[in-house]
Each structure stands twice: as structure tokens, then as C-alpha cells.
Amino acid sequence: MRPAGFAMVAMSALLAATPLQAAVTSIASDNIESAQIAAGPQWVTSDQRAAIHLMALLQSADLDGLDPGRFDVPSLARTLRAASDGKMKDADRANLAFDRALVDYVTALRSAPSPDWSIIDRAAVSAAPSASALLAQAAEAPSLERWIEAMPFMHASYSELRRALARARESGDTKSEALLRVNLDRARFLPAGGRYVLVNTAAQQLYMYEDGRPVGSMKVVVGKPINPTPMMAAMIRFTAVNPYWNVPADLAAERIAPHVVKEGPAYLDRLGYVVLSDWSDHATPVDPSTVDWQSVADGRSQIRVRQNPGPHNSMGRMKFMFPNQLGVYLHDTPDKELLNEAARLFSGGCVRLEDAPRLASWLYGAPLEIRTTEPEQPVNLDQPVPVYLAYLTAVPNGNEIVFYNDIYGKDRSELAAANNGRVAAN
Numbered sequence: 001m002r003p004a005g006f007a008m009v010a011m012s013a014l015l016a017a018t019p020l021q022a023a024v025t026s027i028a029s030d031n032i033e034s035a036q037i038a039a040g041p042q043w044v045t046s047d048q049r050a051a052i053h054l055m056a057l058l059q060s061a062d063l064d065g066l067d068p069g070r071f072d073v074p075s076l077a078r079t080l081r082a083a084s085d086g087k088m089k090d091a092d093r094a095n096l097a098f099d100r101a102l103v104d105y106v107t108a109l110r111s112a113p114s115p116d117w118s119i120i121d122r123a124a125v126s127a128a129p130s131a132s133a134l135l136a137q138a139a140e141a142p143s144l145e146r147w148i149e150a151m152p153f154m155h156a157s158y159s160e161l162r163r164a165l166a167r168a169r170e171s172g173d174t175k176s177e178a179l180l181r182v183n184l185d186r187a188r189f190l191p192a193g194g195r196y197v198l199v200n201t202a203a204q205q206l207y208m209y210e211d212g213r214p215v216g217s218m219k220v221v222v223g224k225p226i227n228p229t230p231m232m233a234a235m236i237r238f239t240a241v242n243p244y245w246n247v248p249a250d251l252a253a254e255r256i257a258p259h260v261v262k263e264g265p266a267y268l269d270r271l272g273y274v275v276l277s278d279w280s281d282h283a284t285p286v287d288p289s290t291v292d293w294q295s296v297a298d299g300r301s302q303i304r305v306r307q308n309p310g311p312h313n314s315m316g317r318m319k320f321m322f323p324n325q326l327g328v329y330l331h332d333t334p335d336k337e338l339l340n341e342a343a344r345l346f347s348g349g350c351v352r353l354e355d356a357p358r359l360a361s362w363l364y365g366a367p368l369e370i371r372t373t374e375p376e377q378p379v380n381l382d383q384p385v386p387v388y389l390a391y392l393t394a395v396p397n398g399n400e401i402v403f404y405n406d407i408y409g410k411d412r413s414e415l416a417a418a419n420n421g422r423v424a425a426n
Helices: 008-017 034-039 049-059 073-083 088-111 131-140 144-150 158-171 174-188 249-263 266-271 293-297 336-340 356-364 410-425
Strands: 196-200 205-210 213-223 232-241 245-247 273-276 304-307 318-321 345-347 351-353 377-390 394-397 400-403
Touching: 049 073, 049 088, 049 144, 073 088, 088 131, 131 144, 158 174, 158 394, 158 400, 174 394, 174 400, 174 410, 196 213, 205 356, 213 336, 213 345, 213 356, 232 356, 245 249, 249 266, 249 293, 249 304, 266 273, 318 356, 345 351, 356 377
Parallel strands: 196 377
Antiparallel strands: 196 205, 205 213, 213 351, 232 318, 232 377, 245 304, 273 304, 394 400
16 A cells, blocks of 8 residues: 555655765754664665655645645655665664654654643653663564555554545545544644553543554443543543432433422432532531522522432442543443433433443453442552543544544534635635
């Protein structure tokens, strides 16, 4: 397969047309040491296809939201052309130049801003590999050409989305091009490897990743369009077993107060709800008969309602915590029927899990046994696990791209903003 967004014939012509001169490229000593270069990938080979593939990526870097000019592809082409005469000095210069180009490209990709994401925990941000690690990976690849094609320094979906974007641009499919560009930018933030949890809210699916590949999945319920689940990156640090549910004030008005108006305080007792004096850690219980429930239902007053652990608790038996000011987490649910819906958009922003015990077993390496009835008991993870709540409306599936509904309107708003920016620039 040819590299995305670049014609191999055009690159060959560029190589043939450039003068026979080497472009000497300096590399900072703290990025690439001479010993690393010697052990790094060999770009100067008989067919030079790996080097041509890398130049193709660099020349089409606008697909990644980068300026191709920063990589000076014509200079690389001249360096490679000069190395074809077989002189060791020219070959060393070419290998040096291509090593630096690879490191610069990957560093730029991994450091590109992703404004969609709320970074809750810096430990969840995936950085570019070190120069030595990146060059070692390239050198160890059975085929350097295929390694460049696969782009293993990015999330597993990235190279396929990039190729699809290039095809859409070349065919003039402007709608697909716009959607793919938005999703490529979101996917750029995701890690290339490691162990983590990925929730795609657009697909209402959760995936468990190991070594950068999904090893399990389950259906989830995510936020309603009026209460969208945010895009965020965090670290799952512990599980709270037998959790309370502190009902958000708007949900107390929407889901609880109307029932109390009809049935009286018995409704609260039956489902384990308790009215508390305030939102502090020292709140005390309040007699529900003293509350104007019609006023709460109408939104004219607010109260704090907490649901005790038990069979009716909306959190189920456990919730997976990545502490954040948005009050969002993954949790069990007793209401499994909603998981059978095609569009699972029913929560207030949190993520309800199809099979919380299975996720716990994967996180802890063994089933999480709940041996206590005490509420809100934390079970720490020895090693926190990154979690990414993403909004991916274009996802590779085999040889095709699956497009999901823009349930939160994020695609529409981002594309409108991009179009307005182009109009303003003109």
C-alpha cells in the first residue's frame, strides 16, 4: 500500500531531480546520541523504500495538523540522493538526517494541542517516546517500511484514520474529510501502547486495552445530550464498594421530587433516599416532611438527596473512581434494561457499565470480593490505570471506517467554528 496522501511516483521524481549534494543536518546531543544512531534504523538501503515512506508522511503532515515545511523534505531528498553513491560518510549523514526527522515528527505529533480534552490527571497524558526508544523500535522492526506505514508510535486507530482522510481529500469527499480530520485530532491524544480503559461515548462502548490493543469490551450508558459525558483523561485510582449516590440537584428535581409529591416520604424510604442538610461532609439528616417537594420539582428550591447502598442504589455495588471536579466516574447499575437500547444516552454524565465486576477483575487481576456492608469502602489499585472518555464518531473497523451519530453535536460545532475561521481568514 502506498503511504497516505502521497504519490510514490512524485517522490521518486523529487529524488531524481535534486542535485547530488548532501544536506548536513545537526542533531542536538540531548535528543540523538551518536551511539543511538549507529544502532538505529538503516534508511540507506538498496530500494530506500522506508526512507521514501517517511518523506511521504512528512510531506503530507498537514493531514496531522502540522506544517510540512518544518521537516524540510527537499533537504532530506537531497541527502538520500547523495547517499546513493555508496560513500560511508554520505550514508551516515543520511541516516542521521532521517533519524532526526523521525524523532521531530513523532514529537510534534504527540505534543500537538488537543483542546477537546479535559486533563484531570497529568499522569494520563501520553508523551512521545524518547529518541533512543523510538529509534530502537524502528531498528528492531522486521520491516522498517511497514513500521513507518503502521505508525506504531500513535494509537492503533491513527494510521487508518489518516489514510482514510487522505483518500477522502484526494477523492473530493469534503464531508468525510471534515469529519475524519476532527476525529484524527481527537485520536492523536490517545496513547500508543500500555494498559488503559477507553470509553467511546459516541459508540456507547468501553474497551480494555493492553499493549495498545483492545482485549475486552462492554456496552455502557452515557450522558444524555443535555448532560453530555465530557471528554477527559484521568487515572482510575480506587474502587468505592457499597457506594452512596449523591443525587445532583437537577436530578433530584427531575427524578425524585415528582414521586414524593405523589407518594409522600414513603417513596424515599422504599428506595433508600435520605435528605441531608447541605452538601458538606458534616451534613445531617433532614425530616423529608419539612421539605416543600413541589417547590423542588418546579426548580424553585434545591435540596441534597443521598441514596444509601442497597439493591436500588443507582451506583450498583461499585464505582471506579478517578477523582475530578466534574463528578464523573464509571459505575455499576441495577438498571440493566437500558443497556439493551440501541442508543444508550440516559445518564447525568457518568458512565454506567454493562458488567462492572468484569471490569474490576481486569483492573485488579482477580475478582473484586465485597466482604463488607459498610458504605463507600475504598479498594485502592496498586497501579493506577489511565482512563480516557473520548468522543470518536469515526472509527476504523477492518478495511472500512464506521461513522457514529454526532449525539452531542460536537462535530457540528467544531466544523462550524472551522468554517467560520476560514471565512474570517479570507
